[in-house]
Amino acid sequence: xxxxxxxxxxxxxxxxxxxxxxxxxxxxxxxxxxxxxxxxxxxxxxxxxxxxxxxxxxxxxxxxxxxxxxxxxxxxxxxxxxxxxxxxxxxxxxxxxxxxxxxxxxxxxxxxxxxxxxxxxxxx
Amino acid sequence: xxxxxxxxxxxxxxxxxxxxxxxxxxxxxxxxxxxxxxxxxxxxxxxxxxxxxxxxxxxxxxxxxxxxxxxxxxxxxxxxxxxxxxxxxxxxxxxxxxxxxxxxxxxxxxxxxxxxxxxxxxxxxxxxxxxxxxxxxxxxxxxxxxxxxxxxxxxxxxxxxxxxxxxxxxxxxxxxxxxxxxxxxxxxxxxxxxxxxx
Numbered sequence: 001x002x003x004x005x006x007x008x009x010x011x012x013x014x015x016x017x018x019x020x021x022x023x024x025x026x027x028x029x030x031x032x033x034x035x036x037x038x039x040x041x042x043x044x045x046x047x048x049x050x051x052x053x054x055x056x057x058x059x060x061x062x063x064x065x066x067x068x069x070x071x072x073x074x075x076x077x078x079x080x081x082x083x084x085x086x087x088x089x090x091x092x093x094x095x096x097x098x099x100x101x102x103x104x105x106x107x108x109x110x111x112x113x114x115x116x117x118x119x120x121x122x123x124x
Numbered sequence: 125x126x127x128x129x130x131x132x133x134x135x136x137x138x139x140x141x142x143x144x145x146x147x148x149x150x151x152x153x154x155x156x157x158x159x160x161x162x163x164x165x166x167x168x169x170x171x172x173x174x175x176x177x178x179x180x181x182x183x184x185x186x187x188x189x190x191x192x193x194x195x196x197x198x199x200x201x202x203x204x205x206x207x208x209x210x211x212x213x214x215x216x217x218x219x220x221x222x223x224x225x226x227x228x229x230x231x232x233x234x235x236x237x238x239x240x241x242x243x244x245x246x247x248x249x250x251x252x253x254x255x256x257x258x259x260x261x262x263x264x265x266x267x268x269x270x271x272x273x274x275x276x277x278x279x280x281x282x283x284x285x286x287x288x289x290x291x292x293x294x295x296x297x298x299x300x301x302x303x304x305x306x307x308x309x310x311x312x313x314x315x316x317x318x319x320x321x322x
Contacts, residue, residue, distance in 0.1 A: 022216060025216075025220050025223075026219075028223065029219060029220070029222075029223035032223045032224070033222075033223055035231075037231060037260065037262070037274045038231060038274075038276060040260045040274070041219050041222075041260050041274075041276060042219055042223055044254055044255070044260065045212065045215040045216055045219050045255065045259075046216045046219055046220065048212060048255060049212045049213065049215075049216045052209075052212070066160075066161065066164055066165065066166055067164065069161045070161045070162065070164055073158060073161045073162075079251070079255070080251060082254070083250065083251045083254030083255070083261070084251075086254060086260065086261075087250070087254065087261045087262075087264075090260055090261065090262045090274060091262055091263055094233070094262045094263065094274075099231070099233075104230070104231055104232050104233055104278075105230035105231065105232040105278040105279060106232045106233075106234075106278065107232065107233045108233060108234055108235035108272065109233045109235060109262060109263055109272040110233070112235065112265070112270075
């Protein structure tokens with residue numbers, strides 16, 4: 001095994017570990033944050049970053065043309081579909097009133113949906 | 125089978141088949157590429173079956189033919205990708221900090237009116253915004269092109285402004301990557317500071 005292959009393998013392993021750690025962070029965030037909408041933040045942002053890191057790690061280990069294309073396809077579809085799923089969860093959570101125990105500080109969507117004047121700091 | 129490559133009523137690079145059915149060649153090519161990549165093996169058999177499956181799929185499940193108005197600007201795409209990666213990194217850090225912060229925070233839902241109006245740009249911006257800090261899209265209003273984002277730490281007085289600016293910046297990057305000339309002219313103007321009916 002030549003030198004740069006060794007380097008690529010090591011870098012790939014590091015990226016895999018890093019990606020797994022970032023994804024774990026997202027999972028911990030889902031446990032720690034108090035309500036559905038806040039958990040949505042933890043579920044989307046660190047997860048897609050972790051997924052990209054894992055894909056980059058796998059790419060460094062595989063190193064063949066068509067596999068890179070497949071990995072790129074996985075990343076593309078994940079980045080495209082993840083936000084859609086997160087948006088649907090957030091939308092349902094908002095519309096069923098799961099906005100946390102303390103409510104929202106201000107809510108500019110409620111103003112537009114109900115036509116009510118803004119209620120400052122009032123829990124929904 | 126009538127081939128109408130130059131029919132102005134059809135989307136570019138497509139041909140009409142039979143009774144008003146339209147085969148869009150870019151879509152078929154993309155499906156065939158996905159097929160080959162999924163098999164993980166570039167051979168003539170895979171390419172041919174890929175195209176065959178794509179044509180059958182397009183005939184069985186016809187999509188409404190829409191003019192996406194998609195333009196590709198390589199420089200804009202490169203800038204969008206770099207910004208997205210950097211924003212994903214910073215937003216990962218930010219969310220991690222927030223989840224280990226024991227201080228209670230107040231969340232809020234913020235309305236951000238966008239400058240571009242086309243469906244594609246609205247969708248692409250919403251997807252891009254989902255990946256930046258303070259970006260969890262709760263609702264998208266197509267009628268007045270407004271995104272509603274859920275932000276953490278709304279009790280910080282600058283947070284709302286920062287979130288609005290980051291959405292507008294993401295919109296400009298997205299449109300400069302995929303938009304047509306009209307849309308780019310729109311996002312070059314300064315965003316309106318206050319939301320509401322446009």
